[in-house]
Amino acid sequence: MPTDDALTPTGSAGGLGQALRPTRATPAQTGGVPDYLKDTYTWAYLSPWGVRLFDHPFVVRAILWGNYDRLKRAACEEIEPGWSVLQTACVYGDLSANLADRIGPSGSLDIVDVAPIQVQHCREKLAGRTNAQVECADARDIAGRGPYDAVCCFFLLHEVPEDLKSAIVPAVIDRVKPGGRAVFVDYHRPGLWHPLRPLMRLVFALLEPFAVTLWRREIVSYLPARSDIEVRKSTFFGGLYQKVVVTRRGG
Template sequence: MKQSAERIAPPFPLGSSAHFAGHPELPDYLEKNYWWAYLHPAAVRFFDRPWMVNLILWGNFKRLRDLALAELDTPIDQNVLQIACVYGDFTPRLLTALAPGGTLDVVDVAPIQIDNLRAKLQPDAPVRLHRQDASCLHFPDESFEAVVLFFLLHEQPEAVRRATLAEALRVTRPGGRVIIVDYHQPRRRNPLRYVMAPILKHLEPFAMDLWHNEIGSYLPASRPLSSLTKETCFGSLYQKVVISR
């Protein structure tokens, strides 16, 4: 496993908005709207607990995690890109399903999130961590067979969301898949529709976009797709979209 350990990127210095050579600055929308969830050390310690992550998702974290991972055909022998770190055990569980021929790269724009994820992984974990902006990835075209976005798009302004999806498709190989799990507009008879609306409007200023628009509407028209499928769960509060190139 020594070879695997060498694949882990070196630690990044922690900070809120410092710019390091070759690394992007934190986006303004992230610092303004999500400092309380992702950038403050106390927030990371508070939110990255299994019971808290599950509570935020109304007891559905495991179900939603497994919905995403089921699209990767375990054991995973693909080159996989995870765009943005995820609280909870999403990445560790993905790694347990990784076959010897598979690879995992994870990107995040926030140094504190990269450092937090590193702390959850074994020293010899076969993963590469990168500080990159999701809307401007540094990977060559068609680098990955699968790209995963787990509850990221609802946190992004429309222009950033469009750029992130365009980048996800750009780095996906023909025949590969982009796997998205995120919020969706609940059915009218779902009581959480009337609970979640004010919560999201107050805490997640861009999340309601996914209630009113299909994820497919944010995809670039210039890039041909093989297929797009969507399924919803928990009274349609959540959705999984799989885009095949």
């Protein structure tokens, strides 16, 4: 199969990516993928090698310092049986399967991801389920979809540049029905005393260059002021993670 050398990680953000240069992704796996994702995250999301490694249950849990199940539960508990739900990007681990279980046979889960290889992988993980479908699309370009009872944005924002955060957050809220919820789970600034604070700063500097702004900005600050929403925020693990639930009034 042909490979595309131009898709190997480049630039200052490619720390571990540079070390993992054997990574290869074919054009079919990366077609239409935005540059920030190719440049920064080929090693994690766009190579078959990365998909196999990072979707291992041990790795999924280790990356979130043992908090994956807790954060996944925190997202799922905002969703009710029978709901229509949009998940704005594929996620390693079994979040999507858990969301599909949570909504049950009368619910419907749409998942979009901008990377064809992730779409294919997620379809394989959800094979046999009749209440979930996965499509290739950009999370900032979801205007024609839904509206949904809930939109779940799990660890996507920290991976995208600022202009995309500013496009994705309003796009997500816009797809929520009155009375429905947008659920964002992502990084958050830990307390000053947090023992992992220096290490996470280093990880962000080397590998996740778009994450650190979530230490400085509230997720709702990416949303133009509006009066028809209520915001609820909780933090986890000494503040390193957050869940922000935006409920649209009415309905």
